Amino acid sequence: MKENKYDDSRFFEKYSQMERSKKGLDGAGEWYALKRILPDLKGKRVLDLGCGYGWHCKYAAGQGAAFVLGTDISQKMLQTAAERNPDPKIEYRCAAMEDLEFDAGAFDVVLSSLAFHYVEDLEPLVRNIARWLVPGGELVFSVEHPVFTAYGTQDWYYGADGSILHFPVDNYYYEGKREAVFLGEQVTKYHRTLTTYLETLLNSGFLLQHVVEPQPPENMMDLPGMRDEMRRPMMLLVSAKKA
Incomplete structure (x- = not known):
């Protein structure tokens, strides 16, 4: 069964307290970099896979998209999206992205933010x-960057005094399930190498346009723990065009 951690009330409450949940795109450290690699959305039909609170759906609608469909496996996420980010051009649908079916050529742009690492079989x-x-x-x-997902715990190694020593990277080439800790809760994610992400795109008829490892933005450097984010990559951004 596909995991739906975000409909767990305890987990969802913790998620709602994150900066990106409270401030939207302005609270997402990678947004400054992701925004730069987005195509012109004016007049486009846009699909957002794993849309969460619908921040990217609202942005697409605001950029003149003709139609935006946001999908997510979580009813709680979609309820919040409908409340916070409504727009006549946006439709929200509850479904696992692996189960979706659309006609060929149904969309001009497909977006997905921090969701593919929950998918067991990406190809x-x-x-x-x-x-x-x-x-x-x-x-x-x-x-999430393959360096970040490789070991599984997604936490630092600490010294006896509690200071950060380094970030563990191990079992990198052994792809598959990882039991990570996110917001103090156990969450199942799937690790795959950078090669797998990029080759899967190339083998599926895509041409790579951008591959970005975003650094924390300067205006967030004073937030607790943010300077340590310069010590290892946490996220990977990719833009590709259908040939």
């Missing part, structure tokens, strides 16, 4: 996305 999904896009259509997504 069928990417092939579906390629089919759903028109020729020349674009896929832009962010995931």
Whole structure:
């Protein structure tokens, strides 16, 4: 069964207290970099996979998209999205992205923010996305960086005094399930190498446009723990075009 941690009341409450949950795109450290690699959305049909609170859906609508469909497996996420980010051009639908079915060429742009690392088998999904896009259509997504997902715990190694020593990277080439700790709760994620992410796109008929490892923005450096984020990559951003 596909995991739906975000409908757990305890976990959802913790998630709602994050900066990105309270401030939207302005609270997402990677937004400054992701925004730069987004295509022109004016007049486009946009699909947002794992839309969460719908921040990217609202942005797409605000940029003149003709239609935006935001999908998520979590009812709680979608309820919040409908409340915080409504727009006549946005439709929200509850479904796991692996189960979605659309006609060929149904969309001009597909977005996904920090969701693909919850998908066990990425290749069928990417092939579906390629089919759903028109020729020349674009896929832009962010995931947790393979360096960040490799070991599994997603936490630092600490010294006896509690200071950060280093970030563990191990079992990098052993892809698959990882039991991570996120917001103090155990969450199942799936690790895959950088090669797998990029080759899956290339083998599915995409042309790479941008591959970005975003650094923390300067205006967030004073937030607790943010300067330590310069010690290892946490996120990976990719833009690709259907050939």
